[in-house]
Every structure is written in C-alpha cells, then in structure tokens.
Amino acid sequence: MAAITANRAYLDVMKAYSTHIAPYAPWTDRRGVLSWFRLCVFVALLAPAAMIFFDLAFGPIRPEPYENALHESGEWAVRFLLVSLAITPLREIFRWGKLIGVRRMIGVSVLAYTLVHLGLYMAQENGDLGKVVSEIAFRFYLTIGFVGLVGLVILGATSFDSAIRRLGRNWNRLHALVYPIGILALWHFFLQSKSDVTVPTVMAGLFALLMMYRMARRVGFTLANPAVLAMCAALGAGATAAVEYAWYALATGIPAALVFQANFDLAVSIRPAVWIGLVGLGVSVLAGGRMLWTLGQERSARIGA
Known part of the structure; x- marks a missing residue:
C-alpha cells in the first residue's frame, strides 16, 4: 500500500513538473523536453556567478571584500552581452539553428549579472541607499552604467512570448536598444578601468x-x-x-x-x-x-x- 501511495505521489510530482515547470525551464525546449545543449549553456551561465560568490565566502580576506567580485560580475555581464550579440551572425555563418534557442537565456543572464553588479556595489557602500543614489547621480561612469541597466531591465521585461506578441513589429525596434546599451556598457568599462x-x-x-x-x-x-x-x-x-x-x-x-x-x-x-x-x-x-x-x-x- 505504501509503495502504491509513493508511486502515485511520484506521478503527481512528475505531472505537475511537466505541466507547470518543464515548458518554462531554461534547460528544456519549447515542447518541454530536456535539451542537453540548453542545459550545458545554462550551467555555463551560472558557473561564473557560483565562482564569484564562492570566492566571496571562502576566498582570501581583502581590504575591500567586494571589490574583486564587483569587477568580475561587471566583466561577465559585458562578456555575455557580446555572446548574445554573436548568436545571430554565428547562426548564419555556421548554419547552426539551435543557437537561436539560447539567445534569450543568454540575454536574461546579462541582466542578472548586471543586477548582481549593482547589488555588490550597494554592499560595498554598506547598503547606504542615499549614498548609492548620489554616487550614481554625480559620478558620470556610474550614471551611464545605470542608464544601461535601466535599458536591460526594459529588454528583460519584454523578453517573454506574451510581450513579443503584444508588441509585434515594435518588439524588434525596442530590442535594437541592445546596441546603444552595449556602447554604454563598454564606455562604463573603459571609465572604471x-x-x-x-x-x-x-x-x-x-x-x-x-x-x-x-x-x-x-x-x-x-x-x-x-x-x-x-x-x-x-x-x-x-x-x-x-x-x-x-x-x-x-x-x-x-x-x-x-x-x-x-x-x-x-x-x-x-x-x-x-x-x-x-x-x-x-x-x-x-x-x-x-x-x-x-x-x-x-x-x-x-x-x-
């Protein structure tokens, strides 16, 4: 009897997963089927964040504990932005259609790393929101970085299928913002380097x-x-x-x-x-x-x- 109950519970969990989670999981395709390619890309996108936080928790003690993590998160945001921009030309050059399936995932990771970058900056300033706001307002390289973040938030909020359907052709025009956002990100990188x-x-x-x-x-x-x-x-x-x-x-x-x-x-x-x-x-x-x-x-x- 216990075995039958456990089997039913397992089936219920798998049904709930396939109905509510699998279609939206980053490691599955549009049919909700596991894609090893997508899973590998997902793990690769998570790996730098894991290394950054591992170093924060268990790495050497530094005079500025968040400085290294702050720079690393920003650099990875720029790297993944370039990777996302490379998807379309590489797909055409090498005729590899699967690449387009991971472009959204990579684009969302750019936003995630940029938010981590901002969060680490706030931690470096001891969570003093007033100081963070004033620094962003009066330090030019922080201002352009924040403008780029706002642009990424807009792109991230409109990256879902429902937004694509609602915006229609305007979606492509809106997401062309990624190019000036890339310029702002690189400018910010130059100024802080x-x-x-x-x-x-x-x-x-x-x-x-x-x-x-x-x-x-x-x-x-x-x-x-x-x-x-x-x-x-x-x-x-x-x-x-x-x-x-x-x-x-x-x-x-x-x-x-x-x-x-x-x-x-x-x-x-x-x-x-x-x-x-x-x-x-x-x-x-x-x-x-x-x-x-x-x-x-x-x-x-x-x-x-």
Missing part, C-alpha cells in the same frame, strides 16, 4: 567586429562567405585600433601615437587590434572549412546517386 584598458579594448573590438557582421549583412553580403568575413575582420581590427588610439589621446596622458605604433610591433606584445583581427580571420577560416566540407558532402551525394 582608468589607465590599463586592454581588456575593455578587446571587448570593444569584439563589439565592433559583430557590428561589422551586421553591417555586411544589412548591405546584402552573405556572412557564410569567407571573403566577407575576412573583410569584416580587417575592418574590426581597424576599428579596435581607432578606439584604443582615441581613448589614449583623449582620456590619458599616455602618448596615443606610441600605443598605435605598438599594433605593428608584435615583438613587444600582441595588441587588442591584432587579437580582433586574428579572431575575425579564425571565423573566416572556419567558415571556409565548413563550406568545403559542405561542397564535398554534396559532391559525394551526387556521385552516390
């Missing part, structure tokens, strides 16, 4: 490369074409060098010309512009390899027929 802006410059370069892909697509080029991707790589590298030069010229006392010249001297270091060029060319090579493989498969199919 002070003199060493290598990491934000690399991220700005990746953003520029992704924008090159979108511009190429908008004017009619096919992103699966390796030559188009190579052209985007060159333009992205040039944009990265220009951003770095502009930063050092306008915001620091470091000679911008010397920094720009370092892009051509690989013996010193590999500058962000070079890294962006290499990443873009790598995507081009992979796309070319995929194209050759596809042509080979089609040829084999014709011979076999």
Whole structure:
C-alpha cells in the first residue's frame, strides 16, 4: 500500500513538473523536453556567478571584500552581452539553428549579472541607499552604467512570448536598444578601468567586429562567405585600433601615437587590434572549412546517386 501511495505521489510530482515547470525551464525546449545543449549553456551561465560568490565566502580576506567580485560580475555581464550579440551572425555563418534557442537565456543572464553588479556595489557602500543614489547621480561612469541597466531591465521585461506578441513589429525596434546599451556598457568599462584598458579594448573590438557582421549583412553580403568575413575582420581590427588610439589621446596622458605604433610591433606584445583581427580571420577560416566540407558532402551525394 505504501509503495502504491509513493508511486502515485511520484506521478503527481512528475505531472505537475511537466505541466507547470518543464515548458518554462531554461534547460528544456519549447515542447518541454530536456535539451542537453540548453542545459550545458545554462550551467555555463551560472558557473561564473557560483565562482564569484564562492570566492566571496571562502576566498582570501581583502581590504575591500567586494571589490574583486564587483569587477568580475561587471566583466561577465559585458562578456555575455557580446555572446548574445554573436548568436545571430554565428547562426548564419555556421548554419547552426539551435543557437537561436539560447539567445534569450543568454540575454536574461546579462541582466542578472548586471543586477548582481549593482547589488555588490550597494554592499560595498554598506547598503547606504542615499549614498548609492548620489554616487550614481554625480559620478558620470556610474550614471551611464545605470542608464544601461535601466535599458536591460526594459529588454528583460519584454523578453517573454506574451510581450513579443503584444508588441509585434515594435518588439524588434525596442530590442535594437541592445546596441546603444552595449556602447554604454563598454564606455562604463573603459571609465572604471582608468589607465590599463586592454581588456575593455578587446571587448570593444569584439563589439565592433559583430557590428561589422551586421553591417555586411544589412548591405546584402552573405556572412557564410569567407571573403566577407575576412573583410569584416580587417575592418574590426581597424576599428579596435581607432578606439584604443582615441581613448589614449583623449582620456590619458599616455602618448596615443606610441600605443598605435605598438599594433605593428608584435615583438613587444600582441595588441587588442591584432587579437580582433586574428579572431575575425579564425571565423573566416572556419567558415571556409565548413563550406568545403559542405561542397564535398554534396559532391559525394551526387556521385552516390
């Protein structure tokens, strides 16, 4: 009798899960079926947050206990923002339709990490809400960061299917805000990084490369074409060098010309512009390899027929 009761309870739990939870769980597809790809992406999105809070709880004692976690959460928010922007071009380049299924999940994670970033800043200020508000109002880099957060909240609140249906074509116009939000996030990153802006410059370069892909697509080029991707790589590298030069010229006392010249001297270091060029060319090579493989498969199919 006890076994029958336990079995019924198990069946009731599974029925409730499949009816109310599974269709909305991030690790399932639209049918409510477990997707290992989505589950892996979900775990990957959670992993940095777990490491941040583990370090807070069990890591070394620091003079500013929240400083490291604050920077880490902000950097991961920017990283995942770039990943979300990469989904559409990568899906077209590599013809991988499953990527579109995780774009919303990644976008929501950007909002989550940004909220964690704000929460850690509040904790750093000992929960003094008045001071937090005044700092956001009077410190420019905090102001633009907060404006970006407000934009992310708007996008997050309208990321559900019901909002998409209600807004119709306006949904795409509204979610185009992600591009100025990305610029604000990178600007905020530059301003708080002070003199060493290598990491934000690399991220700005990746953003520029992704924008090159979108511009190429908008004017009619096919992103699966390796030559188009190579052209985007060159333009992205040039944009990265220009951003770095502009930063050092306008915001620091470091000679911008010397920094720009370092892009051509690989013996010193590999500058962000070079890294962006290499990443873009790598995507081009992979796309070319995929194209050759596809042509080979089609040829084999014709011979076999």
